[in-house]
Amino acid sequence: MSSNILQLNQVSKNYRIGAANLSVLRDISFDIEEGATVAIVGPSGSGKTTLLGLCAGLDHCSEGTIVLNGISLHELNEDQLAQVRNAHVGFVFQNFQLLPTLTALENVLVPMELRGMKNMKKKAMDLLDKVGLSARMDHYPSQLSGGEQQRVSLARAFANSPKILFADEPTGNLDAETGLLVENLLFQLNEELGTTLVIVTHDMELAAKTQRIIPIRGGAII
Numbered sequence: 344m345s346s347n348i349l350q351l352n353q354v355s356k357n358y359r360i361g362a363a364n365l366s367v368l369r370d371i372s373f374d375i376e377e378g379a380t381v382a383i384v385g386p387s388g389s390g391k392t393t394l395l396g397l398c399a400g401l402d403h404c405s406e407g408t409i410v411l412n413g414i415s416l417h418e419l420n421e422d423q424l425a426q427v428r429n430a431h432v433g434f435v436f437q438n439f440q441l442l443p444t445l446t447a448l449e450n451v452l453v454p455m456e457l458r459g460m461k462n463m464k465k466k467a468m469d470l471l472d473k474v475g476l477s478a479r480m481d482h483y484p485s486q487l488s489g490g491e492q493q494r495v496s497l498a499r500a501f502a503n504s505p506k507i508l509f510a511d512e513p514t515g516n517l518d519a520e521t522g523l524l525v526e527n528l529l530f531q532l533n534e535e536l537g538t539t540l541v542i543v544t545h546d547m548e549l550a551a552k553t554q555r556i557i558p559i560r561g562g563a564i565i
């Protein structure tokens with residue numbers, strides 16, 4: 344059995360805009376081993392976010408195949424893709440994307456509830472403890488700093504015990520010191536839980552800390 348958690352074979356993504364066909368990704372192939380840490384790097388507009396979204400099942404590719412944890416994403420409809428995301432994937436965004444009307448604890452509970460998991464308060468509290476936010480669990484996002492919000496979003500990303508975590512510029516909105524704290528947490532959780540990490544970044548210092556760099560430019564791997 345393959346130990347690859349993610350396999351892309353000749354993946355392309357096109358957007359149709361009016362009469363024009365915009366090619367955003369072309370002929371992307373790579374495998375990622377379970378437990379690995381990987382950075383996807385490239386200039387702005389090179390297709391990194393689009394690629395991450397395809398890998399995480401947020402969107403369909405136009406051509407090629409994507410197999411995540413043994414599941415062929417390209418064969419699934421939207422509902423099935425959503426199920427795969429809930430069951431197998433964690434996601435961290437540059438702008439945190441916490442729900443503003445829910446407390447830190449409630450935000451972490453959301454993915455658990457989506458999975459139909461009951462009585463998860465203790466696990467959610469443990470996750471907030473892991474990211475150093477026990478004292479802030481009843482705070483709303485607006486009452487937290489950017490770094491704290493990103494730590495809540497990390498705890499939320501791990502709520503469904505994902506095998507793979509996708510992070511899109513996770514430190515992009517944070518100052519250097521806070522960014523380092525969030526980075527260290529990501530690598531710590533990778534080590535402790537064996538979660539595969541795929542990070543989109545243009546920060547080469549962060550990329551250099553991963554085991555492997557996938558450089559993309561103009562929608563293709565270089």
Ligand code: ADP
Nearest residue numbers: 358365367385386387388389390391392393394
């Ligand atoms: P990066 O993350 O490297 O900055 P993106 O993946 O965000 O790059 O974008 C790559 C290209 O795809 C850009 O030219 C962008 O305008 C285009 N693009 C992204 N999403 C869409 C969309 N939904 N419709 C049309 N074009 C898009």
